[in-house]
Amino acid sequence: MSRVLLVSAGPGAPGLMTVRAAEAVRTAEALLYDALVCDEAVALAPERCIRIRTGKRSGKASMKQETINRLMLRLARRGLTVVRLKGGDASVFGRSGEERAFLEANGVAVEIVPGVTAASAAAAQFGFPLTHRGEARRLMLATARTRDGALADGGWREAADPETTVALYMAGASAAAVAERLMAEGRRPATPALAVENAGRPEARLVRTDLAGLPAAVAAAAFEGPVLLLVGEVAAQAKDQSPRTVPIPVGRLAGQGA
Known part of the structure; x- marks a missing residue:
């Protein structure tokens, strides 16, 4: 069965991406990603993965939701593992409900990977x-x-x-x-x-x-x-300054580079 993963990339810092999210991107054959997703997360996708930037940033030009839906469906019907990579948590103002309903109505299995909002x-x-x-x-x-x-x-x-x-x-x-x-x-x-x-x-x-x-x-x-x-x-x-943190590469979170 065709399958699409609606994956939460978190708020942007690579270290806040979950292990499951990183693993999902590493298995992607087609990646549709939002404008606020960090470059490090996109770079986890395999070299031969199809990458499509969808935009989706408030007040900025973005691909229409209907177009994104049709793209996911078309790619899934080609037998590809499709990852829809969203900033924050996909279930918090990420339109995961709309996308899931559309895909399931067209016979595509959907998995939602949660993240940090x-x-x-x-x-x-x-x-x-x-x-x-x-x-x-x-x-x-x-x-x-x-x-x-x-x-x-x-x-x-x-x-x-x-x-x-x-x-x-x-x-x-x-x-x-x-x-x-x-x-x-x-x-x-x-x-x-x-x-x-x-x-x-x-x-x-x-x-x-x-x-x-x-x-x-x-x-x-x-x-x-x-x-x-x-x-x-x-x-x-609230503190006026965020604490200094040591960045953790996404690859290490996903079990790489240990």
């Missing part, structure tokens, strides 16, 4: 928890805007709960609207807030502020990479 990577990198006893007993992962670009209607009342940590993906351009809506729903203007660019990568940047100051802080930072917004009491624990 940006909120977890940011918390580990800058030293703060996403949940914390007495401060945050819920975590909300969300996007601020709908498919047509409008601010999402639902979920803001729950996000205003003071014991909820809110992680908003691909939200840099929505900082002003997000802050206004959360404060309108009752979240304190002084609630600690963070903006993280390129979470999990060596070049990640952190901006510490509060909810009221979030729009100005994001505007002043002039971010160019993907931005994650985090709002909640736990954000006050």
Whole structure:
């Protein structure tokens, strides 16, 4: 049976890619990869593997989802092992549900390989928890805007709960609207807030502020990479600098180069 693996590459640092993900890429005969996937992950694919860059970066030109679906199906029907390599975790705003439904409806077996999502990577990198006893007993992962670009209607009342940590993906351009809506729903203007660019990568940047100051802080930072917004009491624990780490080559994680 034809088979496609929907593989999570993690937030970008090679060492945050799982062993299973690295193994999947090493077996790929066709690799469709997103723009935010690191070069080291793509380089794991065999020399004769077909490599197709799909884009998939907020605000940038990308291959249409329907085109990606048809490509995966066509390659799988040729009997190739197809790996669809996605940034972060494929099941967190990675459209894995859409792709899986399309492929299975066309008789293709699908395996999903999980990975590290940006909120977890940011918390580990800058030293703060996403949940914390007495401060945050819920975590909300969300996007601020709908498919047509409008601010999402639902979920803001729950996000205003003071014991909820809110992680908003691909939200840099929505900082002003997000802050206004959360404060309108009752979240304190002084609630600690963070903006993280390129979470999990060596070049990640952190901006510490509060909810009221979030729009100005994001505007002043002039971010160019993907931005994650985090709002909640736990954000006050963030360190200004991520700790120095020793890079671990992906090949070694996959059992190579030991």
